[in-house]
Amino acid sequence: MPSISEVKKHDNANDCWVIVNNKIYDVTEFLPEHPGGQKIILKFAGKDCTKKFEQIHPPDTLDKYLAPEKYLGEVEQNSDEEDEGEEEEEEELDEEEKQRLELIERKPPLSQIYNLNDFEYVASKVMEKQAWAYYSSGCDDEITLRENHFAYQRIFFKPRVLRNVTNIDFSTEILGFKSSVPFYVTATALGKLGHPDGEKCLTRACFKENVIQMVPTLSSCSFQEIVDERNKEKDQTQFFQLYVNSDRKITQKIVENCEKNNIKALFITVDAPQLGRREKDMRSKYTLDASNIQNDVEEDEGIDRSQGAARAISSFIDTGLNWEDIKWFKKITKLPIILKGIQCVDDALLAIEYGVEGIVLSNHGGRQLEFARSSIEVLADLMPILKQKKLDKKIEIFIDGGVRRASDILKAIALGAKGVGIGRPFLYAMSAYGDDGVVKAMRILKDELTMNMRLLGVNTVGELNENYLDLLNLHNRFSSGDQLFQQVYEPLKLPAFKPK
Numbered sequence: 336m337p338s339i340s341e342v343k344k345h346d347n348a349n350d351c352w353v354i355v356n357n358k359i360y361d362v363t364e365f366l367p368e369h370p371g372g373q374k375i376i377l378k379f380a381g382k383d384c385t386k387k388f389e390q391i392h393p394p395d396t397l398d399k400y401l402a403p404e405k406y407l408g409e410v411e412q413n414s415d416e417e418d419e420g421e422e423e424e425e426e427e428l429d430e431e432e433k434q435r436l437e438l439i440e441r442k443p444p445l446s447q448i449y450n451l452n453d454f455e456y457v458a459s460k461v462m463e464k465q466a467w468a469y470y471s472s473g474c475d476d477e478i479t480l481r482e483n484h485f486a487y488q489r490i491f492f493k494p495r496v497l498r499n500v501t502n503i504d505f506s507t508e509i510l511g512f513k514s515s516v517p518f519y520v521t522a523t524a525l526g527k528l529g530h531p532d533g534e535k536c537l538t539r540a541c542f543k544e545n546v547i548q549m550v551p552t553l554s555s556c557s558f559q560e561i562v563d564e565r566n567k568e569k570d571q572t573q574f575f576q577l578y579v580n581s582d583r584k585i586t587q588k589i590v591e592n593c594e595k596n597n598i599k600a601l602f603i604t605v606d607a608p609q610l611g612r613r614e615k616d617m618r619s620k621y622t623l624d625a626s627n628i629q630n631d632v633e634e635d636e637g638i639d640r641s642q643g644a645a646r647a648i649s650s651f652i653d654t655g656l657n658w659e660d661i662k663w664f665k666k667i668t669k670l671p672i673i674l675k676g677i678q679c680v681d682d683a684l685l686a687i688e689y690g691v692e693g694i695v696l697s698n699h700g701g702r703q704l705e706f707a708r709s710s711i712e713v714l715a716d717l718m719p720i721l722k723q724k725k726l727d728k729k730i731e732i733f734i735d736g737g738v739r740r741a742s743d744i745l746k747a748i749a750l751g752a753k754g755v756g757i758g759r760p761f762l763y764a765m766s767a768y769g770d771d772g773v774v775k776a777m778r779i780l781k782d783e784l785t786m787n788m789r790l791l792g793v794n795t796v797g798e799l800n801e802n803y804l805d806l807l808n809l810h811n812r813f814s815s816g817d818q819l820f821q822q823v824y825e826p827l828k829l830p831a832f833k834p835k
């Protein structure tokens with residue numbers, strides 16, 4: 336068993352050992368293949384990188400992807416030396432980091448959190464910079480990111496009164512599976528950036544509140560950890576979000592593993608042949624500056640490693656995915672297939688033609704194509720056409736993006752959505768307050784649903800339809816403003832008066 340001092344000797348690009356969970360690995364040959372670039376590994380060459388590693392990767396990653404002989408055994412236990420890896424992390428505490436740690440101590444109590452935006456605010460103050468950047472970022476100027484939320488504010492209600500609204504029931508079925516609410520926790524990657532338990536925290540809260548969870552391909556926890564976290568006694572419903580791998584054998588194995596683990600539906604993400612340019616994520620220095628790594632590693636040509644966490648973890652995604660692949664999926668699995676990331680009427684009609692069970696109208700939370708329209712707007716276009724073609728009962732339609740209030744959820748249901756996916760709010764609640772935060776976020780939405788339905792004049796979500804909505808203004812988008820342009824724009828000058 337090598338000692339820490341032995342491990343320390345292997346600290347460069349030509350001879351690189353790291354420690355993860357007390358296990359030593361020789362990653363020298365793996366360096367050039369690491370999707371996240373060599374720098375992030377070389378920062379921990381000869382050291383313990385467990386903390387950083389586990390934020391991004393499921394614990395079984397190295398055992399899964401490295402040849403067995405690269406595992407060099409456990410660290411000799413009685414090594415009296417402390418490993419610097421974590422220590423160095425401590426030393427680097429800059430002013431901002433010190434302030435963040437101090438704010439964690441002064442965090443508002445959960446009892447002071449009244450809505451989902453409160454979670455976002457607290458998370459923005461207490462999360463590590465890189466984590467906040469990754470979760471909050473949208474693509475380019477984040478116009479679509481903001482439009483996702485603004486679009487809901489252009490829809491007003493036409494409430495009905497003098498109806499007995501004593502017994503409110505917002506439960507529903509999603510793809511035939513019971514759900515206490517018409518929303519689900521959508522797939523968002525890298526849960527451990529926000530919380531040490533990552534996606535397992537969401538699993539536990541979903542069980543407590545009987546909310547369906549969509550398990551992401553790019554989770555920090557391993558798939559097995561997440562499905563094993565489900566409540567044993569109750570048949571807790573989980574869906575799986577699939578990024579299709581260029582190597583279809585890998586994808587087929589993942590789908591078979593989903594079936595083996597009682598996953599109830601497959602949400603194939605179709606809006607990300609390449610992940611968007613999320614500049615907050617890129618700027619958060621996911622891949623570290625070369626300056627603090629003394630090594631002769633040349634930056635790899637080709638992939639621009641400075642693309643933040645997103646690009647670093649997604650190089651496997653198949654840019655060649657196309658409609659013909661749907662036939663292949665229908666051959667290899669009996670699971671209901673839902674296409675996540677449909678963004679126009681024509682593709683929704685194609686999805687029905689290809690016989691999928693559902694679609695998610697989504698622009699990936701504004702993280703993919705800038706100027707993609709909000710999903711609520713696409714839904715408003717789509718439903719009248721489906722009804723006219725008598726296709727509205729052929730598939731279940733979900734939407735996600737920018738949902739922050741129960742009123743947003745009710746607008747989507749009234750327009751014909753079967754359910755609504757919510758992403759960032761549950762990440763922020765998890766990052767700031769753990770399990771209790773996520774449960775509280777779900778309960779806030781349930782309280783808001785009860786109030787809004789009562790004031791709308793409906794007892795169940797089944798009663799909702801577009802007659803409760805005023806859509807007049809929905810398509811009158813205003814631009815929420817290009818922040819960068821506004822910051823750099825130099826206003827015109829007016830003629831100067833002659834000096835006195």
Ligand SMILES: Cc1cc2c(cc1C)[n+](S(=O)(=O)[O-])c1c(=O)[nH]c(=O)nc-1n2C[C@H](O)[C@H](O)[C@H](O)COP(=O)(O)O
Pocket residue numbers: 469470471483521522523524525551552553576604610645675697698699700701702735736737738756757758759760
């Ligand atoms: C916030 C967030 C969203 C991600 C997400 C990661 C984060 C941090 N990631 S990403 O790394 O590729 O971008 C995924 C993902 O793994 N797969 C996916 O289908 N959607 C991904 N999405 C999109 C997500 O499923 C919803 O479409 C989006 O979050 C809905 O918008 P709100 O966050 O405003 O609710």
